[in-house]
Structure formats: C-alpha cells, structure tokens
Amino acid sequence: xxxxxxxxxxxxxxxxxxxxxxxxxxxxxxxxxxxxxxxxxxxxxxxxxxxxxxxxxxxxxxxxxxxxxxxxxxxxxxxxxxxxxxxxxxxxxxxxxxxxxxxxxxxxxxxxxxxxxxxxxxxxxxxxxxxxxxxxxxxxxxxxxxxxxxxxxxxxxxxxxxxxxxxxxxxxxxxxxxxxxxxxxxxxxxxxxxxxxxxxxxxxxxxxxxxxxxxxxxxxxxxxxxxxxxxxxxxxxxxxxxxxxxxxxxxxxxxxxxxxxxxxxxxxxxxxxxxxxxxxxxxxxxxxxxxxxxxxxxxxxxxxxxxxxxxxxxxxxxxxxxxxxxxxxxxxxxxxxxxxxxxxxxxxxxxxxxxxxxxxxxxxxxxxxxxxxxxxxxxxxxxxxxxxxxxxxxxxxxxxxxxxxxxxxxxxxxxxxxxxxxxxxxxxxxxxxxxxxxxxxxxxxxxxxxxxxxxxxxxxxxxxxxxxxxxxxxxxxxxxxxxxxxxxxxxxxxxxxxxx
Amino acid sequence: xxxxxxxxxxxxxxxxxxxxxxxxxxxxxxxxxxxxxxxxxxxxxxxxxxxxxxxxxxxxxxxxxxxxxxxxxxxxxxxxxxxxxxxxxxxxxxxxxxxxxxxxxxxxxxxxxxxxxxxxxxxxxxxxxxxxxxxxxxxxxxxxxx
Numbered sequence: 001x002x003x004x005x006x007x008x009x010x011x012x013x014x015x016x017x018x019x020x021x022x023x024x025x026x027x028x029x030x031x032x033x034x035x036x037x038x039x040x041x042x043x044x045x046x047x048x049x050x051x052x053x054x055x056x057x058x059x060x061x062x063x064x065x066x067x068x069x070x071x072x073x074x075x076x077x078x079x080x081x082x083x084x085x086x087x088x089x090x091x092x093x094x095x096x097x098x099x100x101x102x103x104x105x106x107x108x109x110x111x112x113x114x115x116x117x118x119x120x121x122x123x124x125x126x127x128x129x130x131x132x133x134x135x136x137x138x139x140x141x142x143x144x145x146x147x148x149x150x151x152x153x154x155x156x157x158x159x160x161x162x163x164x165x166x167x168x169x170x171x172x173x174x175x176x177x178x179x180x181x182x183x184x185x186x187x188x189x190x191x192x193x194x195x196x197x198x199x200x201x202x203x204x205x206x207x208x209x210x211x212x213x214x215x216x217x218x219x220x221x222x223x224x225x226x227x228x229x230x231x232x233x234x235x236x237x238x239x240x241x242x243x244x245x246x247x248x249x250x251x252x253x254x255x256x257x258x259x260x261x262x263x264x265x266x267x268x269x270x271x272x273x274x275x276x277x278x279x280x281x282x283x284x285x286x287x288x289x290x291x292x293x294x295x296x297x298x299x300x301x302x303x304x305x306x307x308x309x310x311x312x313x314x315x316x317x318x319x320x321x322x323x324x325x326x327x328x329x330x331x332x333x334x335x336x337x338x339x340x341x342x343x344x345x346x347x348x349x350x351x352x353x354x355x356x357x358x359x360x361x362x363x364x365x366x367x368x369x370x371x372x373x374x375x376x377x378x379x380x381x382x383x384x385x386x387x388x389x390x391x392x393x394x395x396x397x398x399x400x401x402x403x404x405x406x407x408x409x410x411x412x413x414x415x416x417x418x419x420x421x422x423x424x425x426x427x428x429x430x431x432x433x434x435x436x437x438x439x440x441x442x443x444x445x446x447x448x449x450x451x452x453x454x455x456x457x458x459x460x461x462x463x464x465x466x467x468x469x470x471x472x473x474x475x476x477x478x479x480x481x482x483x484x485x486x487x488x489x490x491x492x493x494x495x496x497x498x499x500x
Numbered sequence: 501x502x503x504x505x506x507x508x509x510x511x512x513x514x515x516x517x518x519x520x521x522x523x524x525x526x527x528x529x530x531x532x533x534x535x536x537x538x539x540x541x542x543x544x545x546x547x548x549x550x551x552x553x554x555x556x557x558x559x560x561x562x563x564x565x566x567x568x569x570x571x572x573x574x575x576x577x578x579x580x581x582x583x584x585x586x587x588x589x590x591x592x593x594x595x596x597x598x599x600x601x602x603x604x605x606x607x608x609x610x611x612x613x614x615x616x617x618x619x620x621x622x623x624x625x626x627x628x629x630x631x632x633x634x635x636x637x638x639x640x641x642x643x644x645x646x
Contacts, residue, residue: 051636162559164550165505168512171547175519178540187526187536190519220578223609224571390612394605395624397582398598401589402628406638411590418586422579430504431561448539455533 004126007357010055011365019052019060020362024369027067028074028377029384033392034081035219038068038270039211039328044396046204046336047403054340055355059362061336065329066366069270069309070114070374074381077106077301086270086308089278093293093300100296104378105240109298110305111374112245113252117306118367120256121263121313125320126360128264129349132321136346141454142464146474148447151324153478154266155436157485158327165432173440174447176201183449184456196412203441204335205404205413209420210427210434211328212403216396217425223389239375240298248302251281255303259310264317266481269327270308277307309370313363320344320356325442328435334442339407504561509554516544516551578608594640599625 010016023045030041045064049057072084077094090110097106139147152170159166179190180200191197255277262273281303282293293300315326316333323345325331337344342352349356404417424434458464466472519540526537567575585601602621607614632638 048636051638164553164557164559168508168547168550168554171543171550172512172515174543175516175540175547178543182526182536185527185536189526189536189540190522217579220609221567221575224574225565225567388610390606390609391620391624393609394602394621395628397605398602398624398628401586402594402632402638402640405641406632406636409639411641414586414589418583429564430508431559432508451539452533460533 003353003357004360006354007359007361008364010354010358011059011361016056016059016358016362017365019056020063020365021369023060023063024067024366024373025377027064027069028071028370028373028381029067030064031068031071031084031087032074032381032384033071033387034075034079034385035215036068036392036396037084037211037215038065038072038086039332040215040396041065041068042329042332042336043204043207043211044399044403046208046332046339047406049336050339050407054342055358057340058333058336058355058359061333062359062363063366063369065333066118066309066312066363066370067373069312070111070305070370071381072308073110073114073301073305074107074378075385077110078103078382079385084270086274086311087304088271089274089304089307090301092278092304093295093297096294096296097298097301102296105244105298106296106301107378108239108375109245109248109301111371111378113248113255113302113305114309114374115367115371116252117256117259117309118312118370119364120253120306121260121310122360122363122367123313124257124260125313125316125363129317129321132317133346133349136322137350139346139470141450141457142468142471143474145447145450145454146465146471146478147322147324148443148450150474150478150481151266151322151443152439152447153482154324154326155439156482158269158433158435158439159485160433161431163486163489166436169427169432169434170436170440173437174444176437177441177444178448183445184452196410200445201416201441202407202413203438204339204407205417206420206441207332207335207438208400208404209417209422210424210437211332212396212400213417213421214424214428214434216393216400217421218428219389220393223393244298248299251284251299251303252306254284255281255306256310259307260314262307263311263314263326265314266318266324266326269315269329270311273311273314274304274308277303277310309367312367316363320348321346323348323446325439328438331435331438331442503558505554505558509551512551512554513548516547519544519547574608578605581605581608590641593642595625595629598628 027041030036031038041064042061045061049060052060068084069086072082072087073090073094076082076087076091078098080091080095082088082091094106094110097103155166155170156163179197181188181198188198258277258280259273262276278300281299282290285299315330318324318326319330319334323343325334334344342348342355400417401414404413405411407413427434454464465475523537523540528535581601581604585597588597599621602624603618606617606620629640633640
C-alpha cells in the first residue's frame with residue numbers, strides 16, 4: 001500500500017503526468033485511424049521514449065497503449081471500420097447506434113466502459129502480480145528454460161488461420177535469434193565478420209519494420225487498388241443520461257474481468273477478449289433483449305470495450321512477473337523495458353519495485369484519462385478520421401525510419417527495419433503472422449542460454465527438466481498450449497466438413 | 501502447382517540447409533552439454549520439417565485482388581523510392597532527402613496539385629525534423645547537405 005502511494009506520488013510529478021496525458025491523447029488519435037493498430041502506435045513511440053528516463057518512457061508507452069485501444073472504438077462506432085482489430089466487436093452495436101443518430105451516446109458509453117475496463121484490470125494486476133512474482137523468484141535455469149518454452153508455445157495460438165505458417169515464422173525467428181555471440185562461449189555465429197552483428201539482431205527495428213512499415217506498405221497497396229472516398233460523418237453528440245448508464249454497469253464489470261483473464265493468458269489478445277465479453281453479455285441478457293444485440297444495444301458496446309481494455313492490465317501480468325509477453329503489444333513493451341535497463345521477470349519486483357508501482361499508478365491514471373478525454377474530446381477525435389491516407393502513410397514511413405535510427409543513432413538498424421518491413425509485407429500478404437517472429441527473437445536467446453546452463457548443471461542429462469516439479473509442469477503446459485489449438489482446429493475442420 | 505506456400509517452403513529449405521552447413525563449422529564447446537552449433541542446427545532441422553509441411557499440406561491462402569499493371573508500377577515506384585531514400589539519407593542528409601521522398605510519396609499516392617503536395621511534404625519534414633532534432637535530441641544524419 002505504501003509502495004502504491006509512493007507510485008502515485010511519482011506518477012503525479014509534472015513530467016510524468018504530462019507524458020501520460022500526451023501518451024493517452026496520441027494513443028487515442030493513433031487508435032482512431034483505421035489501419036494503425038495499438039502495436040504500431042507503441043512501436044512508433046518506443047524510439048521516442050528512449051530519450052527519457054526509464055519511468056517516463058515506459059509510462060508514456062503504457063499511456064499510448066491504453067489510449068489506442070480505446071481510440072479504435074471511435075472509427076468503429078462512426079464509420080463501421082474498426083480502428084484496431086480489437087474494436088471489431090464494438091462496431092457491431094456502435095455503428096447501428098450511429099445510424100440511429102445516437103453516436104454521442106455510443107461514444108460516451110465506449111469511453112466509460114474503456115476506462116472501467118482499464119481500471120479494473122489494473123487493479124487485478126496490482127493485486128496478483130506481486131504474489132506471482134514471489135513464486136517465480138525460486139526459478140533456476142531449468143525453470144527459466146521451461147518458462148521460455150511455454151512462452152514460445154504460444155506461437156501456436158497466435159498464428160491466426162494456419163498454425164503451420166505461425167510455426168514456420170517462429171522457428172525462422174529462433175534461427176535469426178542465434179545471430180551474434182554465443183551466450184556461453186562468445187563464439188560469433190552467423191555474423192559474417194560484421195561487427196554490428198556481434199550483439200545480435202536488435203528486435204526493435206525488426207518490430208518497427210514488421211508492424212509499421214509492412215502495415216504501411218499493405219495500406220499503400222490497398223489505397224492504390226481501391227481509391228477510398230472519405231465517408232462524411234453526420235452525427236450529434238448528445239451524452240447518455242445517468243439512468244441510461246445504470247443498465248450497462250453489470251456488463252462493464254463482468255466484461256472487465258473477462259478481459260483481464262483473457263489478457264493474462266499468453267497468446268490471447270484484445271480482439272478475442274472483446275468478442276468473448278460481447279458474447280457473454282448477450283448470453284446473460286433476457287431473451288427479448290438478446291435480439292437487440294447487433295442492432296444498437298448499448299450493452300454490446302459496453303461489453304466489447306470493457307473487454308478489450310481489460311486486456312491491458314491482464315497482459316501485463318505475465319509480462320511483469322515472468323517476462324513473457326502475452327501479445328504483440330506486450331512484446332514491444334518487453335523490448336522497451338529491456339532497453340531501459342529492466343529485465344521483466346520475478347527480479348523486477350525485487351530490484352525495481354519503485355518503478356513497478358509508478359507504472360501501476362500510471363496505468364490507473366491513464367485509464368481515468370481515457371474516460372475523461374473520451375467524453376470531452378469526441379468532436380476533436382472525429383476530425384482525425386478525415387486525415388487523408390496520402391499524408392498519413394508517408395508520415396508513418398518517415399517516422400519508422402527516424403524511429404529505427406534513433407534507437408542507437410545507427411543506420412544499420414534502419415537497414416534491418418527496411419528488410420523486416422519488406423519481409424513483413426510479403427508475410428502479411430501470404431497469411432504468415434508477424435507476432436511469432438517477435439516472440440522468437442525475444443524468447444529465443446533466453447531459451448537457448450537457460451537450456452545450456454541447465455545442462456551444464458546436470459552434466460548433460462536432460463532429466464533435469466522433468467524431475468523438477470515447476471519445470472516439468474511448465475513443459476507440460478507448453479506442450480498442451482502448443483497442441484491444443486491444433487486439435488481444436490482439427491475438430492472444427494471435421495465439424496465443418498460434416499456440416500457441408 | 502507452384503503456390504506462394506510452396507515457393508516460401510522451398511526458400512526456407514535452402515535457408516535452413518545453409519544454416520546447418522555454416523553451423524557445422526562452429527567449434528565444439530568444452531565440458532558437458534550441447535555446443536555452439538546445437539541450437540541453430542536443431543532449429544534448422546525443425547524448419548526443414550515445417551517447410552515440407554508448407555509444401556505438401558499447402559495451407560489455404562486467401563485470394564487477393566490482383567494489381568493492374570498501372571497499380572503495380574505505382575506500388576513498385578513507391579517501394580523503390582523508399583529504398584533509394586533510405587540509401588541516400590546518410591550520404592546526402594536527412595532533411596533534404598526526406599523532403600523529396602515525402603513529395604514523391606504524396607504525389608504517387610494522390611495525383612493532386614503539386615504545390616499542395618510540396619507544402620505538405622515541407623510540413624511533414626519540418627515537424628519530424630524539429631521534434632526529433634530539438635525535442636528528443638536525436639542527432640539526425642547530416643550527410644553532405646543537412
């Protein structure tokens with residue numbers, strides 16, 4: 001409690017609170033632009049955060065994350081085009097409300113539900129993570145390897161349509177992760193006598209390439225193929241009355257918990273949480289009410305938004321306590337923490353407790369700000385939707401280049417970013433997911449060095465991984481989380497075949 | 501049929517074989533446990549198996565609308581501009597190259613008034629330069645110009 005209070009005091013320092021405000025605003029704008037995802041927003045802001053102290057930089061990124069998840073709902077409600085994939089469920093009821101002339105009400109509900117989702121999930125994070133990290137403190141090399149393996153097994157569930165393609169990307173990433181000095185013997189591997197490669201391939205430029213440049217190239221392609229006309233938005237901004245909000249509070253709370261839970265399960269992200277929360281809200285409704293879902297039911301928006309914002313705090317649980325990123329945004333945040341000199345994992349709570357609690361405080365503030373800005377700035381954010389693509393896309397490309405360069409003031413990183421961008425473009429085009437590559441680049445070195453360290457401990461015997469209870473459990477979990485999605489998909493495939 | 505999956509599968513098999521071959525030249529590690537080459541070689545074998553999967557299972561890839569000749573030309577023009585731009589930044593300097601690149605991108609994406617495109621390019625370059633150079637203190641590449 002004392003730590004938390006201290007965290008709030010730190011977060012309310014002028015510099016920090018300014019960064020949170022700017023971050024939330026920037027996040028909302030990025031999120032509201034269709035095509036710009038939360039991951040892209042955080043990846044683009046990462047290099048900017050490097051010029052700041054650790055606390056300021058991380059809090060800024062978290063604020064961007066919170067803002068962009070909410071921002072996605074603005075385009076979803078007004079244009080029926082989700083700003084981020086996480087807001088697809090919001091469009092189901094949000095757009096019908098806009099058509100019925102209730103856009104203001106829909107946007108306000110989204111802002112309130114988003115803030116509540118963020119608050120509840122941050123509260124859960126604050127309560128759960130210190131406990132979890134004390135368990136994780138007992139980890140030695142075999143457990144750390146098992147943990148990295150478990151993190152990698154998530155690839156199977158974040159692979160999108162084809163597990164095979166996800167695995168191909170993941171293993172490719174694990175090979176790329178071995179570039180640089182061997183963790184045990186320092187022998188240079190695959191460096192081709194290039195001194196810049198000795199420390200390995202920096203994953204931040206890779207991420208900027210995969211999530212910003214590749215996405216921009218895809219958008220450029222779409223823009224050239226279909227010349228979109230900007231839809232005009234005619235709406236009113238009448239806010240809901242207090243008694244209208246009473247109907248949704250139950251959905252908001254339930255969905256926030258669902259979001260937190262789904263977020264804390266590595267591999268499942270905000271888009272899944274939004275749909276699960278939406279379906280649950282529908283299931284809990286009366287029969288007559290159920291038919292109004294999809295036709296402009298405020299509960300639909302509330303549950304989807306509380307669900308996807310609930311993920312924000314949830315995703316931080318495995319990230320901060322175990323050092324395993326739950327989704328792509330968390331992977332970028334993991335990179336940010338590492339660059340700022342912190343190693344996420346159990347030691348983080350012991351070594352950087354002050355920083356962790358400031359982070360928690362920052363998240364609480366960001367969640368509240370999302371609601372405040374969401375309610376006050378709706379008209380302004382709507383204007384953002386008019387920014388034409390031919391200005392937006394070149395700006396993203398230029399920002400990616402400057403961003404990649406400013407990580408180490410090194411142009412080599414820009415080339416890495418360009419190559420990652422081009423590879424990412426083809427990956428996206430042919431249905432190969434990008435997240436497994438990032439996961440592999442981050443967890444690959446950990447998996448390899450811990451495995452070899454453990455084997456030195458056991459004098460070469462692989463039994464060490466299976467005779468220690470925590471390590472054996474984690475390996476079992478890894479196998480389950482690797483195979484379960486494949487089995488589920490097979491069952492679904494069989495069902496579909498039978499039906500047809 | 502030679503689908504995208506199969507082409508990618510074949511490329512990955514060549515890639516993995518090269519990884520295996522290079523890694524086999526790594527020195528042995530003294531003491532117990534696997535050595536320097538173990539992890540990359542294990543991954544190379546795994547990638548070959550997965551690539552064979554890509555070739556034989558050939559997972560469904562969503563059909564996409566194809567580029568028309570003119571669209572493809574425009575798209576390649578933008579990508580080539582991007583590559584040349586990145587190549588020239590450290591040689592010529594950030595500000596000048598960015599100004600030209602932004603102008604080229606904008607006109608390629610939207611055939612509007614050249615003057616408006618030039619002003620927009622100037623605004624984008626100016627704001628990015630100002631924010632990174634002065635606010636975040638990033639020494640942007642100067643090259644022979646600035």
